[in-house]
Structure formats: structure tokens, C-alpha cells
Amino acid sequence: MAWNTITTDDIKSRLAGAELNALQSAALADGQVDPTPEIVAQAIDEVRGYVAAGGFTLGAEGTIPGKLKGATLNLIRYRLCSRLPVASLLTEARIKEYEDALRLLEQVAAKKFMVEEPTVAADEQAGAASPRFNNSKVLVYAPENQEGI
Numbered sequence: 001m002a003w004n005t006i007t008t009d010d011i012k013s014r015l016a017g018a019e020l021n022a023l024q025s026a027a028l029a030d031g032q033v034d035p036t037p038e039i040v041a042q043a044i045d046e047v048r049g050y051v052a053a054g055g056f057t058l059g060a061e062g063t064i065p066g067k068l069k070g071a072t073l074n075l076i077r078y079r080l081c082s083r084l085p086v087a088s089l090l091t092e093a094r095i096k097e098y099e100d101a102l103r104l105l106e107q108v109a110a111k112k113f114m115v116e117e118p119t120v121a122a123d124e125q126a127g128a129a130s131p132r133f134n135n136s137k138v139l140v141y142a143p144e145n146q147e148g149i
Contacts, residue, residue: 001066003059003118006040006073014077019089023080035083043075046105053109059118067115068108071101 012020024034047064059065064072078098081089107113 001116003063003116003120004066004069005063006044006069006076008036010069010073011036011040011076011080014073015080020080023084023089036080039079039083040076043072043079046075047072050105050109051115054111054115056108056115057117058122060120061122063118065115065118067113068104071104074098074101 008020015023020036024036041062044062044064047068048058051065051068052058056065074094074097078090078094078101081094104113108115
């Protein structure tokens, strides 16, 4: 599978058209615009973060592995639906799919679920490893694998 972007049509595969229209326009403050693009961008960044945490090569900016498209769409649907106080939008099934998506992403980060390599790699990959804490000392990652204090 290839790395993909998320389109409005993809989101419509998880929501009824009327639901998406309502979520894009309901409960907006004066001057506020459709929240969908920001929610989509945040979900994509989060998914890419899990992929990078697993040490996988990232695809072009704004793309996700095809294997994670369903999980990404479930994150987006949950976040769109949770912005409105309408209980019928967040069914038990939708909540479970959201929780399952998070568990899958955790498995990606732990390298228990492999994702495909992108055909086009991102210009920039994830940063250095996070510091580790051990007995009140901070062990700092260094390319030479030396430990610091």
C-alpha cells in the first residue's frame, strides 16, 4: 500500500453526508471557520508521530501509511463528533473504533505493527531519541552512543 493523504471523500466514508455538513458548520463562533481541516491536520500529525516513534521512515508531508488510513479516519471522526454535545454522534461502536485506532497506533510505535515504506520519503525525519531517566541521572542520546549526565 502507498502513503496517502486524507480527503473529504475519505471522511465521508466514515460519516453520513448530513453528519459531516453539520459537523463542519454547527456550533461555530462568529468568525470561526470549518474545523475539519485543522482536525484532519492534527490527526495526520499524530499518526505520523506514532510512525516516527516506531522508527519507520516518514512519507511526504501530510501523508500517512495506507495501512493506517482507517485508524486515521476513526480519529478524525471521533474528534469531529466530540466537538458537539450530541450523544447520538458518538455511538458505542464509534468510541470503540477510536480506542482501537489508538491501540493500533501504540502498536506501530512499539514496532508490533509494521507499516510500509513510502515511495517518497519526507524531507525531514523524526528527531533524536528522547532522553532516558535512570537513578536520577539523565542519559543523553549521542550519535557516538556515549552517555552524559
